[in-house]
Amino acid sequence: MILHITNDYANSAVYKNLISNLDQNGIEQIIYTPVKSKKSIGGNLIELKEKESKIIYSNILNMHVDRVLFNVKINKIYKDIQSKVDFKKVTCIHAHTWFSDGAIALKLHEKYGIPYIIAVRGTDLNQFWKLPHLKNQGIEILSHATKIIFITPRYQERFLELEKIKKLGNEIVKKTVVIPNGLDPYWLKNIEARKTKLSSPYMLLYIGVFTETKNVIKLVKSVKNIIEQGIDCKLTFVGGGGSQEKEIFKLIANNLHFEFLGNVYDKNELKSIFNETDIFTMTSVKETFGLVYAEALSQGVPVLYSENEGIDGVYDENIGVAVNPRSIKSTADGIKKMIDNYGQFNFEPKEIVAKLDWKKIALKYANLYKEVLNNETTP
Structure with missing residues (x-):
């Protein structure tokens, strides 16, 4: 069972298309999305054919406080997700952003030992990484992630050119992979x-x-x-x-x-x-x-x-x-x-x-999940 943590599922067709195509590949998934408004509940809702799969909308975020107090938001989501997801069934966590989703994946990894992958997006590099008080937390998320996904080669290059990332050595480089978004x-x-x-x-x-x-x-x-x-x-x-x-x-x-x-x-x-x-x-x-x-x-x-x-x-x-x-x-x-x-x-x-066919892209993610799980079971 793959657990997706995505703050923006309700507002982005990108996530909907990925989840739908993974479902067509027979992958069981739980999509957990914390939202700021009741209006977002049901956004991009799709019927998943895998019986155990489901989408969980959790209206727990405050539009004002949670934008400013990052770790207050993370702790709130961390507590909430454990009340809604059976972690005995989860084999891999897919955090769809480095910071907002990755910070939760890290805490869950530390508690349950479940491997996780993260995606690095524009907001991560252009906003969160530039906040000095979050840098160490960002590096810790990277260090424990099994794979680090970039949507474009330029973002991968920009990431690997950061001085603090260079100091982490080749182990981080080996984790990186580029998988683009798909087209409708x-x-x-x-x-x-x-x-x-x-x-x-x-x-x-x-x-x-x-x-x-x-x-x-x-x-x-x-x-x-x-x-x-x-x-x-x-x-x-x-x-x-x-x-x-x-x-x-x-x-x-x-x-x-x-x-x-x-x-x-x-x-x-x-x-x-x-x-x-x-x-x-x-x-x-x-x-x-x-x-x-x-x-x-x-x-x-x-x-x-x-x-x-x-x-x-x-x-x-x-x-x-x-x-x-x-x-x-x-x-x-x-x-x-x-x-x-x-x-x-x-x-x-x-x-x-x-190159932007969601069917092919979903297959890349399916293979990535297999690789992550194989790494966990290989002595």
């Missing part, structure tokens, strides 16, 4: 050929929320910059919401070079939008993977992305241009470079999405 099956079934001709005006697209992390204000200013240089283009926004929405609306008001469509949930409609797009643009300052990049690539659309974040380093093929997200000039130059060299992108959408 819709995009696997509806692949389009790579685009080779530009529209007039050049059609750019952004999909996502308007937050500081997504860096949309600098993207807008970069597009305005190239328009001022006489390059005729149009940036369409799908999504919205977030802390910077009002500021972005002010920046694009009464400007025909920008179009806001709001949220689009229908995948056929999204596909139509991609079909009218020349370049997908998302220059986040922090991005663990960014599945929307892969969605764009599945539709034959090259991407503008951030250096050392998200999809950077995942593919050997020329899928687009990486830029410094904090620089308006770098972003503007990146868009111009994509326009000037549009015919030189050499990715094949079928090959891109083949």
Whole structure:
């Protein structure tokens, strides 16, 4: 029995797709997800065919206190999970983040001797690791983990370049493995050929929320910059919401070079939008993977992305241009470079999405669990 500990199961289709595909492989699972609100209970609920499998939503977190007092939150979850899970049945723990989930896995490992694996995500490297009072705890979690999973090669590289991690030696390096997130099956079934001709005006697209992390204000200013240089283009926004929405609306008001469509949930409609797009643009300052990049690539659309974040380093093929997200000039130059060299992108959408099939990814995790259990039983 695999125990998944994931703080964000209710809000992320990534976890739902992984759990569902593991279930199809006959793996018994308990998914434990502590939530901050009753509204999250039942989020991403799926019917699991394995009889012993279940999803446990536990509404125990406080939206304010638990964001600040890390170990108060960990102890609360540690106590609660033991009241809801029979640990005699659990053979391996999969903590879906290094800190928030990994800290609980470590405590359970110390009490029950159950091996655990952890995933290192953007929030772990960009936020938790930077907190001095959590560094020793973070290292202890790594030291006792059997495997350390990264969603992209760049995050693995960034992790291994940290001075405190280097000091831990080769034992940590040997534990690391890269397993990407998968794509929604819709995009696997509806692949389009790579685009080779530009529209007039050049059609750019952004999909996502308007937050500081997504860096949309600098993207807008970069597009305005190239328009001022006489390059005729149009940036369409799908999504919205977030802390910077009002500021972005002010920046694009009464400007025909920008179009806001709001949220689009229908995948056929999204596909139509991609079909009218020349370049997908998302220059986040922090991005663990960014599945929307892969969605764009599945539709034959090259991407503008951030250096050392998200999809950077995942593919050997020329899928687009990486830029410094904090620089308006770098972003503007990146868009111009994509326009000037549009015919030189050499990715094949079928090959891109083949690596992101949840069935194949679930199989990798299933084999990883077997490896962990074999290590435990080998003298």
